[in-house]
Amino acid sequence: MHRRAAALAVPLAAITLAVSSCGSIPEEWRTPAFLRMNGDQLDPRLPTVTGEVGEEPEVAFPESDPPDEEISGIVSAGSGEDELVRADDLVVANVVQYQWTGPGEGELAEGMSSYETGAPDLIRMEQMPEQISEVLVNQPVGSRAVYVMPPLTEDEQAQAEAAGQAAPAGASVLVIDLVNSFNKGSVVPGEQSTDGGDGLPVVTQEGHSEPTIEFPEDAEAPEDLEVVPLIEGTGDEVEEGEQVIVQYTGVRWEADDNGEHPSFDSTWSRGGDPFDTTIGAGAVIEGWDEGIVGQPVGSRLLLSVPADMAYGATEEETMGAPAGPLVFVVDVLGSYKNPPPAEEEGGAAPEEGAEEEADPAEGGE
Known part of the structure; x- marks a missing residue:
């Protein structure tokens, strides 16, 4: 993502850390906990997510321990059949992370709600982990998805701490609301009222x-x-x-x-x-x-x-x-709206654009 390495450090770190343990999950454990056809019900092990898409969700956690496998589902589908998310889209989404710490217990992860900042994330689908993107592809804009990622193992907690990341307690729960989606070749609607000219091209x-x-x-x-x-x-x-x-x-x-x-x-x-x-x-x-x-x-x-x-x-x-x-x-x-800069921890935040592709439209000294 161009120009957003520092600004998106918090929300994207939430996604990256939440799914970092999934590489060790056997493929047969990766359970899409819903069927897309005929309105079949969500897996009952998922937290209950309520509220209107476009507002911060309310999450109720089941009276059980978090599952030891990854589960996910579409809580509600948007109505725009002509605005389905594609695998190579640039998606605008509100992302909220919770920690499911025990039976019936969970809380909003501090600083992990784009609804709090009013600044949605820009997510390039091609750069997202497959277990995130595969749930969103072919869903209409306006849909809401929920993910449960198993608690980190002891080894994964040690790896996170060695990398300077705070290892989350319990299972991570992500709620992603699809705000908008732009595909390759997107243009603005309407007809040109002028083609320029009058001394200009x-x-x-x-x-x-x-x-x-x-x-x-x-x-x-x-x-x-x-x-x-x-x-x-x-x-x-x-x-x-x-x-x-x-x-x-x-x-x-x-x-x-x-x-x-x-x-x-x-x-x-x-x-x-x-x-x-x-x-x-x-x-x-x-x-x-x-x-x-x-x-x-x-x-x-x-x-x-x-x-x-x-x-x-x-x-x-x-x-x-x-x-x-x-x-x-x-x-x-x-x-x-742009997210606020990530808080500095043990040093200055990366300079703007420090790890991004150069582009001829970029400014410079």
Whole structure:
């Protein structure tokens, strides 16, 4: 996940630690405790999870010891049959972790509720352990899943403590609410009300294809940032510091030796896999921070970014990034509150982006 190593340390650590012991569980013990057809009942050994999806759940623990095998199930299925989660989606989810400590006893794990922070997790399904993802795949957005992971063995507790992690007491219980899902090739809905022009490039895009960006002859790049909504979104305005999910293509204003303006970077070159980043906080170039903050979710934006709001005017300044003024076409698919930074334990938290893939849209000194 881009730009979220530090911010997601707490919720993703919950998932990772909860399933870390499952590699030692025999395959025949991995029990999907539900049948997807005909509304068959959940395994009675699962905790009872109630409440509306979209609100923090209420969990009642059975009057028995936690099972020594992994069980899971769909508590309630969403209604959106046209919004089924795919195995390679970027999913937005609220995640809550509990500890089942004994018969009828359990509690919310401290700091392990995205409902408390108001900031859902961005989960790339391809990066999730199979025992998490397989329950969610083919479920509609709006569904709620529950997982029970057996208590850690003594060896696993020792391993966790050696790694500086607090070993949870009892079994771990995860509740995951599917808020939204973005698949490869996702674009904003609606038709373009303008294609740009008037001295700026002309943008055409058919369906879920990469946009075509045509430059006017002999036109000069604007000196200031230009933001043109090609499709005006109807969602909430993007706020500074939020995590945005976008599709984008970037090209240089200056043509190459063949008179072309080839893309220097694009999510489409990576199979249309949506990109997520923090906006308005220096995680990306200034042209993105100023151009995207304040725009409604669901917008398609044409951004003409001057060199001083991108990477610089010359190759010497850019350190491998494209020099000069740039043009981006950005689909703003979603925007969500960012989780608070993980608390420091025994040292400073990782710097933002420290363990993430570099991306040409990233900011820099």
